[in-house]
Amino acid sequence: IPVEPFDLVLFGATGDLARRKILPGLFHRFAVGQMPGSARIIGSARSEMSAEAFRADVARAIREVAPDTPEREETLAAFLERLDYVAIDVGGEAGWSDLTRCLRNDVVRAFYLSVAPSLFAGIARQLDAHGLATRDSRIVVEKPFGRNLDTARDLNAGLRASFAEHQIYRIDHYLGKETVQNLMALRFANSLFEPLWNATHIDHVQITVAESLGIEGREAYYDRAGAMRDMVQNHLMQLLCLTAMEPPAKFTPNSVRDEKVKVIEALDPVPPEDIARGQYAAKAGGDGYLDHVGNPDSRTESFVAMKVHVANWRWAGTPFYLRTGKRLRARESEIAVFFRDPPHTIFPGTGPLKGNVLAIRLQPDEGIRLQTTIKDPGPGGFRLAGVSLDMSFADALGEEAQAPDAYERLLMDVIRGDQTLFMRGDEVEAAWAWIDPIIARFDDSRDRPAPYDQGSSGPEEALMLMHRDHRRWRQIG
Numbered sequence: 099i100p101v102e103p104f105d106l107v108l109f110g111a112t113g114d115l116a117r118r119k120i121l122p123g124l125f126h127r128f129a130v131g132q133m134p135g136s137a138r139i140i141g142s143a144r145s146e147m148s149a150e151a152f153r154a155d156v157a158r159a160i161r162e163v164a165p166d167t168p169e170r171e172e173t174l175a176a177f178l179e180r181l182d183y184v185a186i187d188v189g190g191e192a193g194w195s196d197l198t199r200c201l202r203n204d205v206v207r208a209f210y211l212s213v214a215p216s217l218f219a220g221i222a223r224q225l226d227a228h229g230l231a232t233r234d235s236r237i238v239v240e241k242p243f244g245r246n247l248d249t250a251r252d253l254n255a256g257l258r259a260s261f262a263e264h265q266i267y268r269i270d271h272y273l274g275k276e277t278v279q280n281l282m283a284l285r286f287a288n289s290l291f292e293p294l295w296n297a298t299h300i301d302h303v304q305i306t307v308a309e310s311l312g313i314e315g316r317e318a319y320y321d322r323a324g325a326m327r328d329m330v331q332n333h334l335m336q337l338l339c340l341t342a343m344e345p346p347a348k349f350t351p352n353s354v355r356d357e358k359v360k361v362i363e364a365l366d367p368v369p370p371e372d373i374a375r376g377q378y379a380a381k382a383g384g385d386g387y388l389d390h391v392g393n394p395d396s397r398t399e400s401f402v403a404m405k406v407h408v409a410n411w412r413w414a415g416t417p418f419y420l421r422t423g424k425r426l427r428a429r430e431s432e433i434a435v436f437f438r439d440p441p442h443t444i445f446p447g448t449g450p451l452k453g454n455v456l457a458i459r460l461q462p463d464e465g466i467r468l469q470t471t472i473k474d475p476g477p478g479g480f481r482l483a484g485v486s487l488d489m490s491f492a493d494a495l496g497e498e499a500q501a502p503d504a505y506e507r508l509l510m511d512v513i514r515g516d517q518t519l520f521m522r523g524d525e526v527e528a529a530w531a532w533i534d535p536i537i538a539r540f541d542d543s544r545d546r547p548a549p550y551d552q553g554s555s556g557p558e559e560a561l562m563l564m565h566r567d568h569r570r571w572r573q574i575g
């Protein structure tokens with residue numbers, strides 16, 4: 099279904115994210131007919147250049163990522179006609195009136211800030227001062243949203259000085275993933291799972307976001323952030339919230355986000371013994387975390403595993419184990435829900451029965467899989483075997499249903515005015531309020547993160563965190 103006509107102003111239009119994700123995402127939506135022919139995208143960045151030069155640059159960026167189909171060039175030519183460019187150094191006064199002249203009054207207006215967060219408040223102020231921020235316009239901001247509670251509050255205050263909360267779209271691209279939304283469908287559109295979705299039936303939950311890459315190209319940023327800030331505070335906590343939240347009364351942005359905030363507020367503080375930190379070690383020729391950041395004393399974690407308690411009626415006694423890290427065995431993200439073992443077996447010689455595991459996989463192959471136990475087929479006596487009920491989207495729904503990139507989905511939601519998959523200001527602050535004391539303890543501690551082998555599943559300490567509880571991590575890769 100095509101969205102309404104819009105003017106989208108993309109600040110940071112010459113940057114890495116814009117070229118790799120946002121502009122190709124818009125192109126793809128245009129190609130499938132979701133972007134109306136009258137929609138316009140106005141790129142803006144510091145560099146002086148003509149609209150023609152900008153279009154040529156965007157064409158290059160899109161050719162790098164979009165498949166070379168027979169229709170691509172024709173569609174691309176039509177897409178480029180929708181583009182314009184206005185040079186603005188957002189710290190200065192020049193260029194804003196050019197932008198004003200570009201914008202129409204009778205269409206949806208969105209400002210996408212694909213720039214450093216230190217520029218957010220200034221851009222919001224300028225948009226307001228130049229009368230560009232209408233009552234209905236939207237402002238979209240990228241991560242990181244602060245580096246602690248204080249900076250997140252400042253960012254919120256800076257944006258809210260010019261925009262109301264219902265106009266602010268804080269991106270966490272994990273929420274745009276098809277499977278993440280499917281988790282909500284699975285829980286709230288089926289009667290099978292929800293009655294079992296609690297501590298009585300679920301033993302524990304594992305949330306893993308493993309990356310095989312290191313911190314290439316982002317060394318300076320990453321060494322100031324670490325896995326807690328870069329991954330846990332946003333992506334892992336969002337996955338935790340969607341898994342643990344109560345059913346919202348309605349599928350409206352605020353109903354859903356109210357329930358997510360309640361989960362964060364229910365989180366117990368995490369004692370030191372429930373966290374393991376790691377840093378990927380050097381190989382024979384160097385190439386370790388410390389080599390990458392060029393600082394042999396860095397105590398920043400490139401891996402973290404932790405045991406988290408959602409202290410409420412539904413989850414009392416069912417821990418959530420989170421782990422994320424760089425240079426691990428494989429690039430893999432999933433939520434695995436471990437149901438309790440059957441209490442009794444009637445089958446002689448089979449040993450204790452294993453609980454079902456529901457694995458909600460976000461990457462690489464998005465899909466949902468339920469591990470069950472069946473009779474091993476054949477006449478060889480009554481033996482049991484594990485089998486997966488596989489709900490892989492590509493198989494189930496065909497090629498047509500190939501999941502759009504998370505950014506595409508989120509961009510269209512901005513135009514539709516649907517904030518469900520965007521973080522609300524109080525949600526981000528609640529997440530920082532819970533994370534801050536953990537990071538403060540890291541900073542105060544003289545302990546170094548434990549080194550781990552590249553291509554492994556993290557340090558020994560992370561394995562111990564599970565073994566101690568007589569549980570095991572699911573294998574990565």
Ligand code: NAD
Nearest residue numbers: 110111112113114115143144187188212213214240241242
């Ligand atoms: P980048 O450095 O590649 O690009 C920054 C853009 O901002 C450029 O277009 C530049 O011209 C523009 N810019 C900088 N200063 C400006 C000024 N004073 N006035 C006007 N324009 C100015 O950065 P990026 O990697 O594209 O990241 C953009 C934002 O997205 C950042 O907040 C980043 O944290 C976030 N982000 C990036 C990625 C990624 O994969 N690159 C992923 C997640 C989040």
